[in-house]
Every structure is written in C-alpha cells, then in structure tokens.
Amino acid sequence: MIPQEELAKIASAEKEKQSKFEYQIRVCMAAGCLSQHKDQIKLALEAAVKEQGLEDTVKVKGVGCMGLCAQGPLVSVEPGNILYEKVSPADAAEIVAGLDKKPVERLRCDNQQPFFTRQVRVVLENSGVIDPENIEEYITADGYEALGQALTEMSPAQVIDEIVASGLRGRGGGGYPTGLKWSTVAKAISDRKYVVCNADEGDPGAFMDRSVLESDPHRVLEGMAIAGYAIGANMGYVYCRAEYPLAIERLKQAIRQAKRLHLLGESIFGTGFNFDVEIRLGAGAFVCGEETALMASIEGRRGSPRPRPPYPSDHGLWGEPTLINNVETYANVAPIIRNGGAWFAGIGTESSKGTKVFALAGQIKNTGLIEVPMGTTLREIVEEIGGGTTTEAGFKAVQTGGPSGGCIPEKHLDTPVDYASLAKLGSIMGSGGMIVMDHTSSMVDVARYFMEFCMSESCGKCIPCRVGTAQMYNLLTKIAKGNGTIRDLELLEQLCDLVRSTSLCGLGQSAPNPVLSTLRYFREEYLAKLVDTTSPNGKTAPDGHAS
C-alpha cells in the first residue's frame, strides 16, 4: 500500500466520524489555560451536552494553545468562528444552549482583533485546532504526508535541498542555517548517527517549545523522522525538561500512536527506513540546553559544556555524528516538505525566512503566544498584536533573547524582527521570549535580574563565567543599592568584555548582553545611581565622570 492512500484512508475515516457532529466545541487544554481550570471546563461542557441531549450532534474536544493566554481559559465553537474568553465551568450550559441560537455575548472574545489577524501560522497551524492527543486528527490536517512524500518520492539529498532552499535557520537561539547543518551531518561517514531535538527551553519567560509540544506533538516527531531520513539516522532523542510534565505526557502518547500506525519504528511506510524516538528528561539546568552539555546529559554524564570543535555534526552523542535542532526548527520541516522550500522562502525577509513564534510577557496587554512573519516590526508586535502596555507608565523597553539577549528602547521599535537587525541593536532573536517593560522598571534591576540568573545557572567549569558572573552580580547589586562608584561601573564594563570574550560556552559569552544593552541605551540610569563622584577639587562632571 502506498502511504498517501494509507493516510487518506485514515483521514477520511476520521472526517466521517467528525462530520456527524454539527458543532465542535474546542477547549484549550494547554498548560496556560489548564492551570486555571484543570479539565473542569471540558467536563462541564460534556455534562451540559449530555444534559441537553446533544451527544450525537455536538463534539467537545480538547485542543492546544489558541495563543491569547491572557484571556484564558479559552473556548471556541465551530462552525461560526466564535471565541469565548475567561470561561468558567459555570458557563458551560449557556454555551451549549446558545449553539444554534445566539452566542453568549458576555463571554465573546473578538477574534478579528489584530492579535489574531496579524499572525501567520505555520508552526502553530494546528495549535488550538486539532486534538493533540489524537493522531487521526493530525493526519486529517495533512500530518505525516510530508514524511510519506520524503520517503517515497525524494532522495535524502533532495530533502536537504528543499531545506536549504527554504532558508530555514535554527530557532533555538543561534540561527545557524538548518540546511547547512543537515548536509554536514549527512556527509559525515558513520554507521550510527543520531537526531536530537532540543526541548530544554530554559529561558525565563519562554514557553514556545512547551506550547508546540503540548499542542501539536506529532509535528515535531514528523520533522525529526524526516531529518533522520535526510541525514541517515535511525534513532532520535527528544531532550525535554522535566518541568514540562504535560508536554512529556503528550509526546509519549504521540510516539506510541505513531508506532501503532507504523509512522515511527521499523520500516516506516514499508520503505525499509527505520526511525525510533525516545525521550530523555533534563533536570532543569539552563546550561543543559547548550548542545554539548545536553549530549553529555543524555549520555548520563554531568551536564557541562565542552569546547567546540569538535562539533556535534562530527563528534556528537557517544562520539557519533549528531544532528541537533530546536523544537520549533523541527516543527517547520513538515510544511516545508509539503509546500516546497520556495514557498517558505517567500515568507519573511531576505536574510531571515519564515515565521517566528514569540512568547509575549511582562507589562503587555495580550500576553500569550504569537507567530509572525520575520520582518514584522517590534512596534507591530508590541502595540498592535500585543495591544500595548497595561499600565499608564508607558512603554520603556522590550527584552528579547532572555538572559543572552538585550533590552531595546522605544526609539528602535520600528526595527524589523530578523536575526541581523536584532543583533545590530545589541540583542538577539533568541528562542522567542519577549518581555515588555514600562517606565516603572529600573534597567539596572533588569540587568541584575538576568545576571543573577546566569550566575546561578553557570555550570562552574570555566573561571570567567563562574566567578565573573558572580562578581558582575555583586557590582550590579552595589550599584542598584546606590553604593556604587564610577570605578565599580568601569570594573563592571571590563568584566563584561572579559566574560564575553573568554568564556567557554554561549552561556558565559552572552551573559553580559543584558548589562551591555542597558548600558548602551540607559546609561544615565546607571550614572544616576552612583554615589556622588566628586573629584578631589570638589566638582562633579556633568556626565558623572569625576573630572
């Protein structure tokens, strides 16, 4: 049997099953909303459906994240394209009763607002739409079609060509060209190769990868299997932080389901290509997201980075060539194979193709998860999609890239989001955390917060990062408390340079970024906190430097 037919059969059976329902009520079952209602809303809706005798015409289903977490718990109704916000179990009967009459106005959430209309969904195309616990629904939404196409119609080299043509770059922070990475591992000669998915997601405030795994786990598995075929690997590992129990649960279930349908395991689609996936849990150390530390951790050793070269592509897991990509990177693979690299390259900017998922947090109205084309400006994200700041104090800065990134001030808000532009501003794209701050936030405190994070997450292996981050934290504390002098500030800047230039891994190398970027745009805040830097002859220079 050829795969397309096999899949089509499953899809049409599933469609038939669903077509007997006149209405679908979709309840968000991702961690954000679940934390507020457990599964009470879904249970209440099911009970209401039963009570009103509608079991045969109304289907209540759990779906993944719909994005606007700030207004959760969210429930949507199809057909009708109706979205309800801040739903509680007590609203269930009213929602069900209103299905074929009038929607419940007091719960309506405007889904024509820019938050929804300005997004372009590639990675999140199924999030909030399909039931992540049901592989048939994924297949109905063209799932595993790309894998079938790759295995039966394309050579590994053609798969890589498509990824190269797409211009996809790694979404884990570094932005390394994915096609180039794949072709490097494909070239390595070895009987054993590995595919690794980095789901460690340790940046404070970031939850993009968690959401993808919770809302559409099969998409990640499909991407990994295609990668395995392309580079010649039969084994994949997902390294996921243990703090994500729901994501792990859904992933485990997805692996079981895919194996049952022979979409993972031995001789996938009867082609003779084997690919298996296992989950490995991380204990929540930020540094274990660094690729060499991650692999050491999978091998059962202490998760600390080692110098590169050698790179994982030629000396990775157990010394074998290894491909390591981020969750979101893999999530882009199936649509690229399905629609072609050129289609993907048509989205975004010259140097940054496709879309990027961001987690909006901080003092912004629409906190939640969004996906926008590369090249969207920060202003569009903050003001239009994000709905602006929540407080009267007004916008001050947006932080991207977490502890490795920087703060971008108002005057640069019109910068398009792409790898190069953000780097030019002294920040980074990072994995997609975006924290909005208003004028009540002190930039010294922000820098100090991230430095504390880096200090406690440093693995301790190399001296500049281990001791340097601790000393930078102490200096920032001294300055924040109003006890710092201009000498302390100078010392801080020297340490930034040292730690950035001499640390062993990316954690140390980028740890100074939050300090450097706040010094670049908000230097006067630091100066204002310094103790009077009076010179011996009693005068203070206007710029704070003793004259």
Next chain:
Amino acid sequence: MATAVRSRIRTLKIDGRDVSAREDETILELAEENGIFIPTLCRIEGLSLVGACRLCLVEVAGMNKLVPACLTYATEGMEVFTDSERLRNYRRMILELLFSEGNHICAICVSNGKCELQALAQRLGMDHVRFANLQQERLVDMTHERFVVDRNRCILCARCVRVCDEIEWAHTWDIKGRGVDARVITDLDTPWGESDTCTSCGKCVRVCPVGAIVEKGRAVGEMAKRHDFLPHLAKMREAKK
C-alpha cells in the same frame, strides 16, 4: 620496530616567528617547543584536556573569537598572537577572579612558594585584586588518614578528578554543584576518609596545582609537588587500552 604514523607538516607564524608543526600539534605544544610562554592552569601533560581555565587563550588572525591554545591545532598559514596587551589584561583579570573566589592568602599556605597559581600571578604581574572576596565557606575535609582537602583553596581545575579517573581508574573525585557553588567531592559527597574507592595513591595530591589537596602534617611552604610521573603513566594506560 614501531612504524611512525605519517603526519602532514604545516607552517605558521607564532608572534611573528615562522614555525613548522605536525598537523596533530596544538598551538600550546608548538609554543613550548619554540620557547614561547603561554600560561596554563587546567592543562597538565598526561591528562585529557578540558579547556576550562581560559588562561591559554590566544588571538588568531582572521578569527574574531579567541581560541584556547591547548586545544587548537596548527593549520597552514595560521598567524597566532600569544602576548597582546588585550590578552595580558584578560589573563591578569582571570587570576584576580580566582583570587577573589577563595582563600588564597599565600603567607599561611603549605604550598607557599610551590604553587602554580601564585607563580602565575607573579609572572603575569597580577599584584592586586580589584574584586571583593566572595567570602564563601567551603568544607575542609581532614578525615583521610594521610591527606587533606581544603576546598577554599581549590580553583576547580579538575586535575584531581581527571587523574583519579584516567590514570588511577578509581574515580573517587568528582564535581558537584553549579556556578560558584561547584566543588570537588569524594565518592557521593561523603567524607574522604570513608571512601571505598580511594586507593590512597596520592596522585591527586601531586597534580593539584595549589594548596587544596595536600599531605597532612606539612608546615607553611613545605608542600612541594612533582607530577613528572604523569606522562609516563598516561602512556602505559593508553597501551593497556
């Protein structure tokens, strides 16, 4: 007769000097061969390389990142600079950071005058520490019959961990904790004197570059160390594998 492995020859420049190298030689080895000094702390001949101390970082023309000399192989036409003002500053500052991390009051240390850290500080001109001491209290373990470990003097070079694992094959030592809380432990963080794995061979004492692991009963400045046994033993281990 052993057959020599063929290795290609490279020519490159170190500090303006033309040198030739086998492709399997590191910049550090080449520098040493040619009498050029590059400071090191974590590296010790005979043990694996970890690239942790960052003192051996050098500049290479055309690369914007500094590279560790101990881990970087010679390539054709490479131009290496080992002693720029920038590097000298970084090295002094790295030493300052180490001094600010623990108890490095040399005058009261058994390794005074025989310590690699102290010697480097003198050689590199680190004459004062601009950072406040972190004032950590780390455990001193005197439970071993013959040896003492004073973690306040430890610089976390992991030489003890490596020699114990790679040469003695006991793996008594390891590192626990993160950041400035990282410290060396014996077995599963139990007292050294109760260790089932420690053979009391004393190799860790001999490789420890500072006065952190020492013999009991030494007076100030008495604890001299020799590790010229290492390269020889390392070769024997290699042959056994």
